[in-house]
Every structure is written in C-alpha cells, then in structure tokens.
Amino acid sequence: MEDQRVEEELTRAIVLAERVRTAVDEAGSYKADCIQVGRHVDTLTDKLRSLVRFTSSAQSFYERPVRRVVAEVCTNLGRALALLRKCKGRSVLRRVVSIISAADFRKVVFHLEASAGDMKWLASVLDSNNCDVTLPPVASNDPILAWVWSSVCAICIGSLAEKIAAASRLAALAGDNDRNKKIIVEEGAVPPLLKLLNESASPEAQIAAATGLLYLSNEEERVRTIVDALGIPLIVKVLGDSPMRVQTWVARLVARMSEFDSIAQCDFARENAIRPLVTLLSFETFSDDQMMMSQGKQSIHSLVKINMEMEKHTVVVDGKNSVPNHHYRPYTSSFSSFHLDGGGRGGSNRKERENERPEVKRMLKISCAEALWMLARGNVLNSKRITETKGLLCLAKLVETEEGELRYNCLMTIEEITAAAEFNADLRRAAFRPNSPAAKAVVDQLLRLMKESDNPALQIPAVRSLGSLARTFPARENRVIGPLVTHLGNRSQEVAAEAAIALGKFACPDNFLHEVHSNAIVELNAVPVLMRLLRGNDRAQLHSLILLCYLALHATNNAATEQARLLTALEGLDKALLANSELRELVSKTIYHINLYHAGPHSQRLLYVH
Incomplete structure (x- = not known):
C-alpha cells in the first residue's frame, strides 16, 4: 500500500x-x-x-x-x-x-x-x-513494466551516461503509444525526469529528460502530473539558463503542456515564462536597438525619437539586409542586459550563443514562437503579458523576414493575441492603439501577407487577425477593408468565408463605426461578390448572408446594394440555412428593411421568414 x-x-x-x-x-x-x-x-x-x-x-x-x-x-x-x-x-x-x-x-x-x-x-x-x-x-x-522500472531506476541511481540512456529509452517507449505513456507516469517516472532536466552540467541529459517529458505531455491528466510535481518552476528556470539546444526542447515542452492543460498555461505565465521566450525569439533581431539603449538613451522621449529614426534605416542581421527596425521597449537597463544575453545567463555566454549554428538558432525560435502561440491561445492575461514584453514587434518582424514554420508560428501567435483583444477592451486599448508602433507593424505585416501570399494557411490567420482588430480602425479605413473585399473572391472558399467573417466585424452593430464601414464595403463593390458567395459552400454561404444583411441594414448607398436582387435571394433562401433563430431574425429584419425603405411603391411588402 x-x-x-x-x-x-x-x-x-x-x-x-x-x-x-x-x-x-x-x-x-x-x-x-x-x-x-x-x-x-x-x-x-x-x-x-x-x-x-x-x-x-x-x-x-x-x-x-x-x-x-x-x-x-x-x-x-x-x-x-x-x-x-x-x-x-x-x-x-x-x-x-x-x-x-x-x-x-x-x-x-x-x-x-x-x-x-x-x-x-x-x-x-x-x-x-x-x-x-x-x-x-x-x-x-507486461514487459513494458520491467523496462520502465529498470529505466527509472537507472535515472535515479545510475551514472550520468546510464541516466541519459535510460531517459532516452523512456522517451522511445513513450513515443510508441499512449498506453506506454500511462504506465510511465503511473510508475512515477516524472519526478526523476524533472530532476535529470535540472542536470545543468550535461546538456545531453537535459535534452533526454525534456524529450521524455515532451512525449508524455499529450494529455491533460499527464500534464497535470508534471504540474503537481512542481515541474513548472524548474522548466522555466532551465528555459532561461541553458544552452540553445536545450532551450529548444524545453520551449517545445512549454508549448505542449500549455496546449493540453489550461492550468499549466496559466502557471507558466505566473512563473514568468513569457519574458525569456520573447527574449530568445528576438535574439539577434534588435541588436542596434539594444546598443542605443545601452548608451543611456532611455527616457520615453528619447526612445520615441530612436524609434522614429530607426524607421528610416535598414539594420543588418546575420549578414543580411533586414527591414526597418521599429522596436520600442521602454524597459530599464536591467531588462536590456537580460535581453542582450539572449537568456537568463551571464553576459559571458553571449559569444557562445552568437557562435551557435544558424539551424540551432532557427529551431530555438520556432519552438519559442510555438510556445508563445500556445500560451496565448484562448488566454487574455497571457496575451496581455506578451504585448507588455513588446513581443508584438518581435512577432511582426519575424513574420516579415522569416519563412516556413517560424513565420507560421509567429502569425498564429498574433492571431491569438488579436482574438483576445477583440473581446477585451483593456488589451485592445493598451496594445492596438492606432499610433502604437507595435500595432502599426503588426497590421502592416498582416496586410502584406494578404496581398503577397497565395497560401491559404497564411492568408486565413492574417484575415482573422484583421477582423479581430476591426474595432481599432478609424473611419474610412480602406487600407484594411479593401484587401478584405478583394479576398471575398479568393479561389479558396475558406479564405473567402474568413474574409466575409472579418468584414462582418466591421459592419456589425457592435462596431461603433458600422455605418461608415458598411458604406466603404459597398463602395468597394463587395455586394456582387457576396451574391456569388451565396452559391458557395455552407460556411461561405452563411457568412456572406450575414454580411449582406448588415450592409443592407447599415449602408446608405442604396443603389449600389442591388436591393432587388438581394431581396429575391433572401426570399429564396433554403429553410435549413435559417435554423438558427438569431440568423432567422436578422434575415427577417433585413427583408422588412428593404421593403419598407428601398423598394418601389409597387412592392411595399412586409415579408418575414418563418
């Protein structure tokens, strides 16, 4: 017992x-x-x-x-x-x-x-x-039981080489199937693996332990076992004070645990995991900014002036020309030195980090971006913490300069932060003010992706992010609305549907400027495209219908809305599409509005959809 x-x-x-x-x-x-x-x-x-x-x-x-x-x-x-x-x-x-x-x-x-x-x-x-x-x-x-016992025993009392080999055996067993994972956790392997993760003298041992824990962390109950074993403070400590190749695996572990357990997601933020993640992600990205700050220019006025100057110059990163640097971080010199070190360790390690292979640096950034994505997912407080570390500027920079998985992870992090801002006014006001350099950089990159990329995997999060920010844009914001209207005609039905959803957030009654935005959407000739989308797949049909109703109700340019065609389309809708009571009410209200205000005298009918 x-x-x-x-x-x-x-x-x-x-x-x-x-x-x-x-x-x-x-x-x-x-x-x-x-x-x-x-x-x-x-x-x-x-x-x-x-x-x-x-x-x-x-x-x-x-x-x-x-x-x-x-x-x-x-x-x-x-x-x-x-x-x-x-x-x-x-x-x-x-x-x-x-x-x-x-x-x-x-x-x-x-x-x-x-x-x-x-x-x-x-x-x-x-x-x-x-x-x-x-x-x-x-x-x-059950031979697995004996293999787990002998491996855990070796981790507890074996030599360093035996511990590394045993942790690798456990990782291999855990990678086979979920039953093995369950046995490994039930047999008490988590505390020894956490202890091995803290073996700072051996990066190989830390990587083996992190790999084992990573494979175990694909289910909430097993992640909670790591949390209950007080693993999160240790993981954060290792994240901030280890070689880059170790930090890569630990950042993956942070991402996996945050993905499957909301408690772990909150605990990581409480243990201040976000700052080292942003620090590692921005390593060698804003070096000129760091140099200026270290020269004593740290007043708010000076920082704003530095930011304006840096927008006019191109910095060199890793021997390649990069875009203008907008990084603005009103932090103390102590945080600046932390940023310079590329982590929580002393400045003597900076040269070691700079000399690391480029592929190791890139894999670390990919892992850190994924960790930030999972920490921000569905979590307003964590999204706010990321913006407070000036992570938005770093994310925007990497979306612009990088490609592949790193850019995708950064883009998904931005999507989560903007989704949180959509429903949280405080975050929206703090992070996405119209005059904010970070907000401007993010919007610029989202618009660039929408215009230049033909990959739906990148277009969709960019469109969603702009839609989430709909309430932050001023009147007549055609710089954003125009590209969204263009994507209504995208060959991908998913992208077109997302564009309709995003434009719906501009035109919906919850948006204070819905009338102005509705007129702008109509003037950009969105209605004919939306009418064609009504013949698309179910999702595109649904969201184009909602947007058409908003435009009919709120736009004052009556002629351009093709009211007669819209009325005919609304009257001929499939009843199955109107199963939702709120949608049925919206369509009824739109039909009533068209008949009452925009149809000719011969068609003053009051039509309702039942």
Missing part, C-alpha cells in the same frame, strides 16, 4: 516468512515436501533482509518496483502458509479431509521460485553498478 513506508512492507513480508518457517517445523505430514518449501522460504528471507539493509542505508531509491515485488512475495508466502497449515495434523483422517496433492506443492514451489527471481532482479536494478535489463517474473505478462 502506498500509504505505508517501504520498510513497514518489508517487515511484514519477513514476519510472514518466519511464520511459514514455523509452519514447516510444525508439519506432521508431507514432511519432505514441506522441508523443500522451507528451503525456498529461507532463500526469500535472506533476500528480504538484504533489501531491508539496503533501504535503511540508502538516502533515496526508486520505490515502485520494491513495493510491487514485495507485495507479490507476500502473496506467494501466504499461499505457502495456507498449504503448510494443512500439513500440521498427523492423523490419517485429517490428511484425507485436507486432500493435499503433490501438484499443490509444485505450484507453491513455483511461485516461491518466481518471487526469488523477482528479488534477484530487484537487487540488480537497485545496484547502480549492475543494471539488469532481464525480465522479472512479476512483469512476465
């Missing part, structure tokens, strides 16, 4: 073995068979006493296999005791009534030999100089 100390369980087993020994001495029948049982019990007793001596002297050891083996030993000793008690009487009648056969003794001896084999295996895995990889009888029906 887990609530008992291991020493207590071992004492119980030894007492039970002594009782079996006494029963052997008291046996009145089948004497030879009982003596044979006694020899096996003596062997077990010696092994149990050796194990007691080990557990009493060891500072720490892996308890799970000890408890399991000792429990099995007690079960088999109980079987032996029950049989030997039947042999206590000498009378022929008792022997006949007991019905003892030679097979009963063979069965008991078999179980005792199996327990002796378990004890021998246990002694070997608890010996740091002799890690047995054979299969103990107790795990004969």
Whole structure:
C-alpha cells in the first residue's frame, strides 16, 4: 500500500516468512515436501533482509518496483502458509479431509521460485553498478513494466551516461503509444525526469529528460502530473539558463503542456515564462536597438525619437539586409542586459550563443514562437503579458523576414493575441492603439501577407487577425477593408468565408463605426461578390448572408446594394440555412428593411421568414 513506508512492507513480508518457517517445523505430514518449501522460504528471507539493509542505508531509491515485488512475495508466502497449515495434523483422517496433492506443492514451489527471481532482479536494478535489463517474473505478462522500472531506476541511481540512456529509452517507449505513456507516469517516472532536466552540467541529459517529458505531455491528466510535481518552476528556470539546444526542447515542452492543460498555461505565465521566450525569439533581431539603449538613451522621449529614426534605416542581421527596425521597449537597463544575453545567463555566454549554428538558432525560435502561440491561445492575461514584453514587434518582424514554420508560428501567435483583444477592451486599448508602433507593424505585416501570399494557411490567420482588430480602425479605413473585399473572391472558399467573417466585424452593430464601414464595403463593390458567395459552400454561404444583411441594414448607398436582387435571394433562401433563430431574425429584419425603405411603391411588402 502506498500509504505505508517501504520498510513497514518489508517487515511484514519477513514476519510472514518466519511464520511459514514455523509452519514447516510444525508439519506432521508431507514432511519432505514441506522441508523443500522451507528451503525456498529461507532463500526469500535472506533476500528480504538484504533489501531491508539496503533501504535503511540508502538516502533515496526508486520505490515502485520494491513495493510491487514485495507485495507479490507476500502473496506467494501466504499461499505457502495456507498449504503448510494443512500439513500440521498427523492423523490419517485429517490428511484425507485436507486432500493435499503433490501438484499443490509444485505450484507453491513455483511461485516461491518466481518471487526469488523477482528479488534477484530487484537487487540488480537497485545496484547502480549492475543494471539488469532481464525480465522479472512479476512483469512476465507486461514487459513494458520491467523496462520502465529498470529505466527509472537507472535515472535515479545510475551514472550520468546510464541516466541519459535510460531517459532516452523512456522517451522511445513513450513515443510508441499512449498506453506506454500511462504506465510511465503511473510508475512515477516524472519526478526523476524533472530532476535529470535540472542536470545543468550535461546538456545531453537535459535534452533526454525534456524529450521524455515532451512525449508524455499529450494529455491533460499527464500534464497535470508534471504540474503537481512542481515541474513548472524548474522548466522555466532551465528555459532561461541553458544552452540553445536545450532551450529548444524545453520551449517545445512549454508549448505542449500549455496546449493540453489550461492550468499549466496559466502557471507558466505566473512563473514568468513569457519574458525569456520573447527574449530568445528576438535574439539577434534588435541588436542596434539594444546598443542605443545601452548608451543611456532611455527616457520615453528619447526612445520615441530612436524609434522614429530607426524607421528610416535598414539594420543588418546575420549578414543580411533586414527591414526597418521599429522596436520600442521602454524597459530599464536591467531588462536590456537580460535581453542582450539572449537568456537568463551571464553576459559571458553571449559569444557562445552568437557562435551557435544558424539551424540551432532557427529551431530555438520556432519552438519559442510555438510556445508563445500556445500560451496565448484562448488566454487574455497571457496575451496581455506578451504585448507588455513588446513581443508584438518581435512577432511582426519575424513574420516579415522569416519563412516556413517560424513565420507560421509567429502569425498564429498574433492571431491569438488579436482574438483576445477583440473581446477585451483593456488589451485592445493598451496594445492596438492606432499610433502604437507595435500595432502599426503588426497590421502592416498582416496586410502584406494578404496581398503577397497565395497560401491559404497564411492568408486565413492574417484575415482573422484583421477582423479581430476591426474595432481599432478609424473611419474610412480602406487600407484594411479593401484587401478584405478583394479576398471575398479568393479561389479558396475558406479564405473567402474568413474574409466575409472579418468584414462582418466591421459592419456589425457592435462596431461603433458600422455605418461608415458598411458604406466603404459597398463602395468597394463587395455586394456582387457576396451574391456569388451565396452559391458557395455552407460556411461561405452563411457568412456572406450575414454580411449582406448588415450592409443592407447599415449602408446608405442604396443603389449600389442591388436591393432587388438581394431581396429575391433572401426570399429564396433554403429553410435549413435559417435554423438558427438569431440568423432567422436578422434575415427577417433585413427583408422588412428593404421593403419598407428601398423598394418601389409597387412592392411595399412586409415579408418575414418563418
């Protein structure tokens, strides 16, 4: 039982073995068979006493296999005791009534030999100089159990090389299937892996541990086990103070845990994981900005002036021309030095980081961007924290200069932050003010992607992000509305539907400037395209219908809205499309509005959709 100390369980087993020994001495029948049982019990007793001596002297050891083996030993000793008690009487009648056969003794001896084999295996895995990889009888029906036990034991007491090999074995087992993951967690592998992750003297050991934990973290309950083992403060510490290749795996671990568990997502932010992630993501991106700040130009006025000057110049990053640097970070010099180091370690490591291979730096940034994406997903507070570290500027910069997975992860992070800002006025006002350099940089890159990219995987998050920011744009914001209207005719129905959703956020009644935006959308000739979208797939049809209703209700340019065609289309809608009561009400209101205000005298009808 887990609530008992291991020493207590071992004492119980030894007492039970002594009782079996006494029963052997008291046996009145089948004497030879009982003596044979006694020899096996003596062997077990010696092994149990050796194990007691080990557990009493060891500072720490892996308890799970000890408890399991000792429990099995007690079960088999109980079987032996029950049989030997039947042999206590000498009378022929008792022997006949007991019905003892030679097979009963063979069965008991078999179980005792199996327990002796378990004890021998246990002694070997608890010996740091002799890690047995054979299969103990107790795990004969489930070999994975023995492999997990021996691996965890090696992580606990083995040499450094053995610990790395054992953590790699666990990672390989965890990568096979979810059943293995469940066994690994149930058998208590998480605390030893976390301890190995803290092995700062060996990056290989840290990577092996992080890999194992990463494979385990694909389900909420298992992630919660890592959280409950106080793993998050340790993970954040390693993230801020390790070589880049270790930080890459730890950032992946942060992303995976945040993806599957909202508690972990919040705890990482509470432990201040966002700042080192942004720091690592922006490493070697804003070096000129850092240099200017280190020269003492740290007043708000000076920083704004620096930002304006930097917009006019091109900086060089890694030997390549980059775009103008807009980075504006009113932080103290202490944070500036943290940023310069590329992490939480001392400045002496900067040269080591700069000399790291480009592919290692890129993989680190990909992992950090993914971690920020998962931390921001559905979390307003974390999104706010990212903007407070000036992460938006860094994300916008990387969206502009990078490609592939790194750009995609940055773009998805922006999508999550803008989605949070859509429903949180404080975040919207703080991070996306019209005169904010960060907000301007983000919008510029979103618009550039919409115009230049033909990849729906990039177009969709860009369109969604602009739609989420609809309430931050001033009146007559055709710079944003125009590209969105253009994408209504995108060859991808998904992109077209997202464009309709985004424009709907400009034209909906919740937007204070909905009338101005509706007129702008109509003037850009969006209505004919939307009418064609009504013949598209279900999603495109639904959202084009909603946007058409908003335009009919709010736009004042009546002629351009093609009211007659729209009225005919609304009247001919499939009833299945209007299953939603709110949509049915919106369509009814639109039909009423068209008939009452925009149709000719001969068609003053009040039509409702039922």
